[in-house]
Amino acid sequence: MAGSSFPAWSRSVEQCATEFGVDVNRGLSEKIIEKKREQYGWNELKKVDGKPIWKLVLEQFDDLLVKILLVAAFVSFFLTYIDGEQSGENGLTAYVEPLVIFLILIINAAVGVWQESNAERALEALKEMQPEHAKVLRDGELIPDLLARELVPGDIVELRVGDKVPADMRVASLQTTTFRVEQSSLTGESQAVIKTPHAVQLEDVELQGKDCMVFSGTTVVNGCCVCIVVSTGMNTEIGKIQAQIHEASLEEDDTPLKKKLDEFGERLTLVIGVICVLVWIINYKYFLSWEWKGLLPTNIKFSFEKCTYYFEIAVALAVAAIPEGLPAVITTCLALGTSKMAQKNAIVRKLPSVETLGCTTVICSDKTGTLTTNQMSVMQLVGIGPVPGSIRDFYVEGTTYSPYDGGILGWSGILDRNLQTIAEIAAVCNDAGIAYKGTQFRATGLPTEAALKILVEKMGVPNVLAQAKIDQQRDSGEHLSDHSMVKLGCCEWWNLNQNRVATLEFDRSRKSMGVIVRNAIGKNRILVKGAVENLLERSSFLQLKDGTVVPIDDFSRDSLLAKLNMMSSKSLRCLAFAFKEELDEFDTYNGENHPAHQILLDPVNYANLESDLIFAGIVALQDPPRQEVKKAIEDCREAGIHVMVITGDNKNTAEAICREIGLFYEGEDLTGKSFTGRDFLALSPEKRIKVLSGKSGQVFSRAEPKHKQEIVRILKDAGEVVAMTGDGVNDAPALKLADIGIAMGIAGTEVSIDSSASNLFL
Template sequence: MEEKPFPAWSWTVEQCLKEYNVKLDKGLSSREVEKRRERYGWNELDKEKGKPLWQLVLEQFDDTLVKILLVAAFISFILAYFHSSDSGDSGFEDYVEPLVIVLILVLNAIVGVWQESNAEKALEALKKIQCESGKVLRDGYLVPDLPAIGLVPGDIVELGVGDKVPADMRVAALKTSSLRVEQSSLTGEAMPILKGTSPVFLDDCELQAKENMVFAGTTVVNGSCVCIVINTGMNTEIGKIQKQIHDASLEESDTPLRKKLDEFGNRLTTAIGLVCLVVWIMNYRNFLSWDVVDGWPANVQFSFEKCTYYFKIAVALAVAAIPEGLPAVITTCLALGTRKMAQKNAIVRKLPSVETLGCTTVICSDKTGTLTTNQMSVTEFFTLGRKTTISRIFHVEGTTYDPKDGGIVDWPCYNMDANLQAMAKICAVCNDAGVYCDGPLFRATGLPTEAALKVLVEKMGFPDVKGRNKISDTQLAANYLIDSSTVRLGCCEWWTKRSKRVATLEFDRIRKSMSVIVREPTGHNQLLVKGSVESLLERSSHVQLADGSVVPLDEPCWQLMLSRHLEMSSKGLRCLGMAYKDELGEFSDYYSESHPAHKKLLDPSCYSTIESDLVFVGVVGLRDPPRGGVDKAIDDCRGAGIEVMVITGDNKSTAEAICRQIKLFSGNEDLTGRSFTGKEFMALSSTQQIEALSKHGGKVFSRAEPRHKQEIVRMLKEMGEVVAMTGDGVNDAPALKLADIGVAMGITGTEVI
């Protein structure tokens, strides 16, 4: 098979199939698989061996001051041996001093090895590498659980909701109308990415822009598809990151503490050596004797015994001048520091990192999952008031999927009006997500945006007192937990039981919306729709007011909606429009697949027609919110003289909006020269890059790939900065490894770091 002349994402599906000599409905033959495995190897990442115990022990003695102490101990031992030989007394007292020095060094090494070994074990416990398998087409038969390690380029793989992608693959065919993949750990984008089959005609294409590719280690959250394996093992994107991590480990430099101790050791060695030499030479009269003849020394005699005696005195002075306890004191202090940090859930891998943290001059931070929660939440929503020219804006507190985290500010609607009820019903019913507990954290199943909408419904509460009475106070007080992991969303349950779903019109790129047909208690069907605000407004003919009345959507109302939407978007919010439709025509009595109109639901091209003449309800604004206390932490860093930079894979506008919210930038500050995409920054000359990094004040780098993050960290180190890098994703690992100190956000992060 010839080498690929073009990137696979720029090929058509037919070109990919031809290149890999495979048929989509047959897959590879077993014989062909063996041939390709000989060429490409197994689909696994290289396993790096950990340091053996003897190497860890030797590393504890790789220090100038420790080497001086070892030399001092050796000389003390030799002198003690000669002294005991000369005196004929083989007492233990002569060997006390060298033994004490050796004992201090051994204890220092034991503490250092113990600390690093404990950290390694703790980090290994975080790396829960799961055994991967997949549905693979081989010899015309679908193998449901083929180990992912056996995949080769050209294999045909089926993916569905919840599947983890086993290799880098080209999407060949969609089995559903839409496909979304959660790849924030790899790219830094909080939202799942919509995938398709169309070629992307860009040679130098960003990872985020490869919309027809799925990457190893990411997860399918919506839809199903058939893919062609393109790269396996170390040739995957995650494999490339591992290579970058390995390269970064080869560039590890000494910590500021190590440099200071080595400098101190060198100076101490020179000073002590000179002093000892001077002391020894000053006593030359005592081991040299001579007669004076005509004013000149004659008959010079040398006394080896006295020379040795005064050499012993000089060495004893040197040993006394060496601070034997310094390494042990430093190690003990650093170990105590790691213990205190462990109490705050921070695992310190190397002891000097405690001191390096205090020397930091620049902090480079990832955004998604580090500065933000990596959990979507509704920040605000708006609906119309009693007139088409009046809107109502509601602000929502809370940053997680916990239904009891925050609430709606000044929420007066314990008996919600018809408009707010329509909003709650659409959010609850036109939704396939759920919420579960993972230890102390609440996590989403399905799309993060949909999970956030369900949490909003819980914060809105029941539509009236009558609905609330149907759920017992005991259930409400139980923090929504049914068991150790299942979260009961009582309000959403109330809506889904009241409005039964009978059909789903899945999301697609063309109409940018999804909808459900529900059977109402009155017996008639209703269409509930959510999607792009602009797309829904174009297909809406009416709007619903606060009192529930439906009026035509006129131009002033249209402009009001768009202006509110623009305001929310400018804050970095992801906006979703809500609408419904009562008059469904042939779908008004739809009940199941046996209905005559069901064939139209099998054709996505009919969905736009069904979702027309809508009644617009309102707009919900969501975001991946900043973590609590981030803005204060940035102020503290500024007060300590530490520069803060944000390096993220997210898009530029979202990154800038979040940076304004966390007070890295002021509200109206001009970001020219302080905000770059990864491509923009790397396109600058080296002089311009250094100038940009040297500017005082916060900076943000968006659409940054792992290599961009690593290069920025390398430049900062070359400029003499002590760099700390924080992150939680696979894409942050190379930069974390290269930085003077890497801070891996382990609780919500990925398992690679």
């Protein structure tokens, strides 16, 4: 089937259009759509039929200890009935013991059925990630709100900023210079990914390497494009994850506690059975006697009534020996454990998980959003000093999108001219925003640009009166309103002083973004941010601390590049800021009617416009580790728990984060400890087991859902009790398969939370 096996990422747009029988400029016809609908079905995830209630109820009694208690309850009921018949007393109070046993078992079964019925909610949560409508071209007409479930392979779909991708699609053409998609929940990548219409050279490439593909359930954060639908429904990547979740649910093993209880039940049954038989045999002389004549017994006397009587005594002894209150005691103890964990913001969704957590021998952790905050933050600000070649470092606190989260270390509160320029570019050359929902600040647009706006809020503005007014608004909470955009006073101040008249959109060749702005006196400038090496290469001047502009020399370039290398080695993503004041024909540019506007219509001209720049400074950003992670890893080491990180992010970033959180020591040789998911699965089964049996830390990068699931499966087969932590859709199959799945909840997807339904939610 083309919709499931055709490698669209390695084929040209023309080849894809031919494969799916579509004209990109007209879309599919109704006749072809009907045929494709018969072939591929609806674009929706299949509903997996859950177990019927009667089957769930029976499964709750498929436990050895429960079966023993059932037998004990029936025998107790029978003996009580016999005794009542003989004594003439057969009131309800005589049946208290068997009734209590039955009540305990019924309550346990009811709780079990309720938990099991919630366990498959992960599959329903996946459906909620799919959009309801799509903008589709059919028969030459653009349908703005076609139901997404009606899409078929070959449909032509237009995507814009904020859209949720309705199916797996091949990018056909860009309508803007750049197009970015946020797919961290699916792939684990910490940054929004740039997509292009260019084919990938390799057919066998990991999900993260398919730069010309957009995947169902991900979100567009920048740009606009036209795509060809190549996979729908269960053939999409998110559909494959649903299949993996369902497969993992079928492989669920008993918890360590259940295994121990089964073992205890078997031994208890054997011991009680032997004792009861011995007690009955010891009393044989009361119901069985004989005389010997030679070697043969004669005159045998047998009393069936007494035989039954002593059998009843033996059975009564067995009933008395069975711990009817054990399930209730276990449930109570586990409930107390869940109560204590709830006080630490850990919600246990199944009681046996409390005991399983205590038995854990290996923790497999996702990185993005689990070990890290999944929120880009500015960690370091580099300004230019008073003389060429001198550099000033400022370290920025805070790891969230909240303007209140931390400040700037070593900050005097005074914005010199060089720092003003950095703040201005960060605020104006920026399309992101911050939204407030409940108690969370969230980025809208590119996370990197949102982090820059938070930096500007921490830097402030040079106007004392304006800053006082901004501080007053913040203190009063005027800038906060639930489910709305946050009013960023400092960023607004910079934008009010500069009228943005044109945008030079980012592209991969020049690796920068620029804006042409006009100030209050009608003077135009270009403000630019981008890759440090590229901007340094296109810079002819340097702005010093007091605002003086001087020619940039080799010593200054080398100093800035050395600083860049130092920050990059710590997995920091660096952006440079620069500007230009002499714009020639763009000095008076004011919009589309200006003669120079034609130059802006071709992005090839942008690099020339962004030449002879004045270099201003650098910021270093990171998806920072959570503050509590390093201590948690140390505690795990002391407890003898093996920790490994499994992430979809790239290898260098994963290794740097692992060093920062203490999983590896600085300078530690990572040979045999760091693998990509593809490289690990390429090893022989024996070598995989050997790698995973090491008791030092390990990191697996570029890991897809199937890689995570396979690692967990190998560990379980080796007898380990595996805990898996994660927050994304890509973590869901492994969360489901692990002995205990731990969903990182506040920012986590509903899919990951519900996949850990049998386990733990943080």
